[in-house]
């Protein structure tokens with residue numbers, strides 16, 4: 001029998017690109033009772049205030065009660081200034097910030113269960129990729145709460161180390177930007193062939209969407225699928241030869257390594 005969903009009360013700290021992507025994803029689910037969104041400027045929360053579950057708070061002192069989970073979605077460099085303001089709250093601590101390891105949060109919340117989550121922007125459409133890591137304090141009922149919060153937002157994966165979270169940051173956390181860049185590149189190529197900008201963007205977008213859905217639905221790997229659509233000496237083969245000469249795979253690998261190295265710098 002399916003476990004009944006808890007009606008969770010969440011405090012979300014920060015409502016920028018990632019905070020609002022999470023909130024958008026959560027608001028279309030029914031197992032949240034309240035979101036207290038703590039943000040310096042009300043404008044970032046305005047788009048969500050029509051939903052009666054969402055409340056804007058200017059400061060943690062305005063929280064009417066202890067939330068079931070406190071979720072930090074602010075830039076990593078701000079955490080040192082922000083975390084001390086929340087130290088008195090005894091609740092589940094969750095952070096989506098890149099780079100900072102669990103031990104960093106444990107210095108502020110030594111008794112608490114702490115979860116690092118590495119989501120990506122597609123959580124807003126429940127198509128995200130999410131890596132999750134917990135410290136030793138996490139209980140099974142807290143794990144159930146965390147799963148309630150994040151499992152429905154896409155493909156989620158519990159990992160065992162901060163390094164695994166940093167690797168996911170480089171692949172799927174930053175990944176949507178790599179894909180946007182590829183879409184942008186194909187759209188610009190379509191413009192070079194003479195399509196107007198809007199049509200060029202639609203052609204590129206639908207090509208990526210259709211190919212992703214096809215690959216997801218297929219029993220074959222992307223490599224086999226690519227081989228299937230590439231006949232010898234055909235048009236696709238001509239294009240792929242150019243991509244191989246330009247070493248696209250090496251470039252992608254170097255890009256991911258650069259992102260991974262950057263997460264190490266964010267640790268400090």
Ligand SMILES: NC(=O)c1ccc[n+]([C@@H]2O[C@H](COP(=O)([O-])OP(=O)(O)OC[C@H]3O[C@@H](n4cnc5c(N)ncnc54)[C@H](OP(=O)(O)O)[C@@H]3O)[C@@H](O)[C@H]2O)c1
Nearest residue numbers: 014015016017018038039041073074075076096097098173
């Ligand atoms: N963006 C992504 O794709 C992505 C992916 C994975 C993880 N992350 C992580 O998500 C976190 C947020 O990134 P982001 O891209 O969402 O950055 P962002 O767009 O700059 O959002 C950060 C938000 O934090 C707010 N903020 C600043 N000071 C605050 C305070 N004292 N209390 C509460 N809110 C405060 C900012 O408000 P104002 O702008 O009004 O000052 C801003 O809206 C980062 O740690 C990042 O590593 C992001």
